[in-house]
Amino acid sequence: MPIPRRFDRRPPERDQTRVNDRIRVPEVRLIGEDGDQVGILSRDDALSYARERELDLVEVAAEATPPVCRVLDYSKYKYEQEQKAKASRKHQKQVTIREIKLRPKIATHDYETKKGHVERFLKGQDKVKITIMFRGREMTHPERGERLLLLLAEEVAELGVIEQRPNQDGRNMTMMLGPVKQRLPDAEKEKDPTAPAPAVAEPPEETGEPPEETNEPPEETGEQAKPE
Secondary structure, three states: OOOOOOOOOOOOOOOOOOEHHHOOOOEEEEEOOOOOEEEEEEHHHHHHHHHHOOOEEEEEEOOOOOOEEEEEOHHHHHHHHHHHHHHHHHHOOOOOEEEEEEOOOOOHHHHHHHHHHHHHHHHOOOEEEEEEEOOHHHHHOHHHHHHHHHHHHHHOOOOEEEEEEEEEEOOEEEEEEEEOOOOOOHHHOOOOOOOOOOOOOOOOOOOOOOOOOOOOOOOOOOOOOOOO
């Protein structure tokens, strides 16, 4: 039997910005469409001022005394604010925390498998929370868990660094590893624009004067001239 679909019965989020007739205060400090301050007007006069210009009266600082309102195209203003918020979310880097759980007496094969998962997560630029779970008498030897965590951190040191050293909390001991920053290869590094350009030899200046004549005899090569 198919599972019935659950509907989200929460009401949609309502825009909390007060615009035009939703502004209930008796007077406002009005800023015109060009950004210049018009002054303190009654709400009705401010509404008339905006409607004469076929624009909206938008409350931008409700906590001020009196509240500050601007005259603008609210649809365009709202669209620009949404685009700015979308651009800021695009540049934010989301950090994902993965978790790996180990036992103090973990077998070698299981340890290598878990280490492979840690390496894969770090290569994906994710943080890894490693948890050692103690049971029974294992609580009397917490140094074994710490030794295992530090061993794992040492073996994956090329991919991750310790952001939080081993810390015991009740029956668990945790350590946080973060990915190392990726380095660009030398071929992809941009050249320094401030580096000096290589020197170029300048051609000799032409003075327009004939070359100087010398009275030195020609060099002797030791070869005899052949008779004609």
